[in-house]
Amino acid sequence: MDNFRLPAARGHKRTPVSIDVTVNGILNFVDGRITDLSEGGARVDGASMPARSRCEIHYGGQVTYAVVMWAEHDRMGVRFPYELAQGALYNALQSARNAAMIEPAQIFHSSRPPVFGRRGLS
Incomplete structure (x- = not known):
C-alpha cells in the first residue's frame, strides 16, 4: 500500500488584502x-528572502515575527510562529474580513438619498 497522504487543510481562512509593510531580514x-x-x-509580494530564514514584518509601528516557508524571485510566503490575535496586522485582517462581508449592493444603497429620480422628485 502506498504511503500517500493528502496535504493537511489550512487552519485559517486566507483573506485578500493590500497592506504595505517593511520586511527586516538579517542584513536589510x-x-x-502583503496580498494574502x-x-x-x-x-x-515585492520582497523575497531564502526559505527557512527568519524575518520581521513591520507594520503600524509594530513588529510581527515570521519564518519564510517558500520564496520566489519577487514574493514569498511566511508563517507566523505566534498566531495573530492582536496588534496592527490583526486589526487590518479583521477590517478586510468585515469589508468583504458587506455586499456591494448594500454599500451603494446606504449612500443614496431616499428620493425618486435625479432631481429628488417624490
Missing part, C-alpha cells in the same frame, strides 16, 4: 506588500 530592510493574510501567515 525591504519594502513589500491569515492568522497563521501571509504572502508578501
